[in-house]
Amino acid sequence: MDSTAGDDTAFVRFENVQKSYDGEALVVKNLNLDIAQGEFLTMLGPSGSGKTTCLMMLAGFETATHGNIFLDGEKIDNTAPHKRGIGMVFQNYALFPHMSVAENLAFPLEVRKINRSEIKSRVQRVLDMVELGDLGDRMPAQLSGGQQQRVAVARALVFEPSLVLMDEPLGALDKNLREQMQYEIKHIHEQLGVTVVYVTHDQSEALTMSNRIAVFEDGVVQQLASPTELYEHPKNAFVAAFIGENNKLIGTVTEANNGTCTVQLDNGDVIKASAVNIDGVGSKTTLSLRPERVMVIPEKDMPDHMENVFEAEVLELIYLGDHIRTRVRVCGDDEFIVKVPNTGAGHHLAKGRRIDVGWSVADCHALDAS
Template sequence: MKDLGSDVFLRFDNVKKTYDQKNLVVKGFDMDVQDGEFITLLGPSGSGKTTVLMMLAGFESVTSGDIAIAGKSITRTAPNKRNIGMVFQNYALFPHMTVAENLAYPLTVRKLPKPQIKARVAEYLDLVELSSFGNRRPGQLSGGQRQRVALARAMIFEPTLILMDEPLGALDKNLREQMQFEITRLHKKLGFTVIYVTHDQTEALSMSDRIAVFNDGVVQQCAPPSELYERPVNAFVADFIGENNFVPGRVTSLQGSTAQVQTEGGPLVAQAAEGLVQGQACRVSIRPEKLFIPPTSHAHDNALTVRFNTRIYVGDFIRYYFKMPDGTDIIVKVLNDLSAPEFADNAEAQLLWLASDCIAFPAS
């Protein structure tokens, strides 16, 4: 995947950043982005993802390494010369200008002729379905409308790249979903390259072509959403993306990519993560929705005996909480249909799953 050759549009080459000359906030960031890709930088706060975005936009200097767009280094280019569109969490719409004036701003500073500006503003207002709002002030718009104006303003000067810094962070859940759809639609339609920063994994999973998961200034994994979810490379990614159960155990034998693990609840077969060695303490990750409670018609390789703790009704799902003999909590998500079983308090239960659905990571 690294070998994108001449298709590489944006390249981060061993980019490092320190603020205090002691600690690196970003530790050697490498990434190649293709033209038209939707890349999400995902990670907990303080993981360095926003710093990477700010270095790309030019608002933070690069301590060492290089950032290049279309083969040309932009590390020393002034931010106003980089031709990068940006969408901010607080929208950053200029409150003293109308929506149309906001959209015209990047064109005005580029000294485009007036009729052309007017036509382009109308075109982009239409694109974000706000044609009749041109004369309003940002203060008179709803959150979703403001976000769409901010999007249009970032796109209107046809930048080489659009950066979005948690653009949906200030919206409520429903609007956020609408806007995710809106951004995806515009991305598909216009085909621009997006670098998107968020700490919301649902957002990241549903919109991105690839996601770079950040932690502690390092990219833990950069992969398409399904691979990230199904095949996390380490325990952090497995834990950070989606929900996961971790069953502690010890590797008894290792055959190729399959590991035999002995746990308190019995022996298990799991996919072996990179770096796993025989005899090592490990954690077997298994997603709550991949676990089944008998009677079930699903095939299975592993079975674990646990005790029922409690169940929580969440509407479309029922969450079951089980305890292993050593006290580890196991969560199971069961669709709220007729098959959702009832348990007496502390009743013994069996959990079944496929070996291909669980991964054994070295215990850290």
């Protein structure tokens, strides 16, 4: 799949890149991907989808079986990793345990023969940036996991690289600290304007941090777009299911025209949807619908724009503070989720109660049947 941004000013470019470890199966299949200077691009996908392999080829730790990789217009396929001038942040921090924090940060500068006074000022500058300005004399073992990860980020930035690669850097942190670090890395990126290529399997992390996200599956970029575009307009059933929560209904297309279609489900219910990725009348399709786009409709209060309305039975209610996660039986599906906003008044939902639920054509996407 061609995933290029379509211009000749790409800072990072993958050109027809393939990777095989055994000479037969391709882990990465014909990747064409352009990354702009200053962009924060996330490679997102499940384990084995090819995203980490792409990062390792860019870093120089793996070699492409076919194709070329360019950095700032220069082909880097035969350039040693340490000569690519790339900062790296890994999940396991990879700090030297026998060196202090300041010594860890000074190391990449000493290797580059930077003078001593410049090293001292740069180390202090990045320590202040990650809010560890007074911990330079500490040893890594004396720091918390979050502090160690901050040092790892600082070490990747201290020699002022034009490109920083991050491989699941927050995977070892607890939920609250992980969320805090997401915002910190995002703010550092905005402050410095450095190009970041980030790998994760966590879709909420990708949505929070990225300018664009490349969704990988089976060695192919399934969709490359902004977080908003991916969530609101998934191009296929895999992306719809992988990015955010998603109700999935399977049916057959009975009509299609002017960008909309009519779909008959196996239980006989008929739904009108936006035709995004269908094969035409008579073909199977997966309907994708976000739980927060489904409305519980008060009796005798039918919104004008609600083209799809069905009676549902409440099976389960989970109170989550800002909303009530409501599982209902509707359209032959017992796992259909509705996120009902907690407005205080509520709809007096109760297990076993029958309610009307509805959604618009625009919010219901007819996608491929896979």
